[in-house]
Amino acid sequence: MYLKTLHLKQFRNYHDQQVEFVAPKTILVGDNAQGKSNLLEAVELLATLRSHRALRDRDLVLDGEQVGQIQATLERHESPVDLALTLRSNGRRTVSLNSETLRRQLDFLGVLNAVQFSSLDLELVRGSPGERRNWLDTLLTQLEPVYAYILQQYNTVLRQRKD
Ligand SMILES: Nc1ncnc2c1ncn2[C@@H]1O[C@H](COP(=O)(O)OP(=O)(O)O)[C@@H](O)[C@H]1O
Ligand SMILES: [Mg+2]
Known part of the structure; x- marks a missing residue:
């Protein structure tokens, strides 16, 4: 399973940012507070639906906005998968798999696997x-x-x- 693209919309300090991972390995380099950890946090959220540093979804949505979204495309053995997590400052979430909204957030877990070390x-x-x-x-x-x-x-x- 490989993460191929990430699209951050009104997530943390990102207004609308598409990222493509074309190389086998990616190193994020940037000045302080540019959004490196925010990007990793987006991946963590897709993998676990949790963030180790945000207590409320309100903190994840771009300041002053109501809704934010993290979208990703994964390459897998079988077929590519599209994931989307919509976050709202009121705390309500929507998760979707291949553009289909899931009734149970549980079904979203285990699709993207990530390991984080710090x-x-x-x-x-x-x-x-x-x-x-x-x-x-x-x-x-x-x-x-x-x-x-x-x-x-x-x-x-x-x-x-x-x-
Ligand atoms: N909800 C938010 N809306 C707008 N900006 C945010 C939000 N949450 C965090 N930020 C901004 O993100 C920046 C920190 O990004 P971060 O990914 O932690 O930086 P770094 O590249 O140092 O890891 C700070 O400037 C902070 O103000
Ligand atoms: Mg950081």
Whole structure:
């Protein structure tokens, strides 16, 4: 599976940016605050529907706008796939696969697989058990999307026990 194109519309600091990945490897180079991490965050969102640095979708949408979108084309063994995630400042999301809106966001997971490594990952060994669990949850959700559903149920039960 290869990420071939990425189209960022009103996502973070990007107004309308199409990116094509033509080489086997890509290195992003840029000044501070130009949007390197934002681009990686877009890929992370397509892979996991989560961002490790945004708490609310409002932060992901270009300032002053209501709606943003991340689109991508993947090359896969079988056939190419189009993915789109629409983010709204009110928090409602829409996900689509090959231009078809999915009723369950769960079906979006596991299509694009990504691994992220940063210096913060040292927290995996040095940090709290909570951080390790969170990391494992993200990994398992990609390998086995139904895990996202089980996790959601588990968290609901956990919350109810505390109430
Ligand atoms: N929702 C947003 N709307 C507009 N700009 C944003 C938004 N979120 C972040 N930014 C801008 O994105 C820039 C940071 O981009 P980032 O990808 O973290 O930079 P870097 O290239 O250093 O990794 C900052 O200038 C920040 O103001
Ligand atoms: Mg950065």
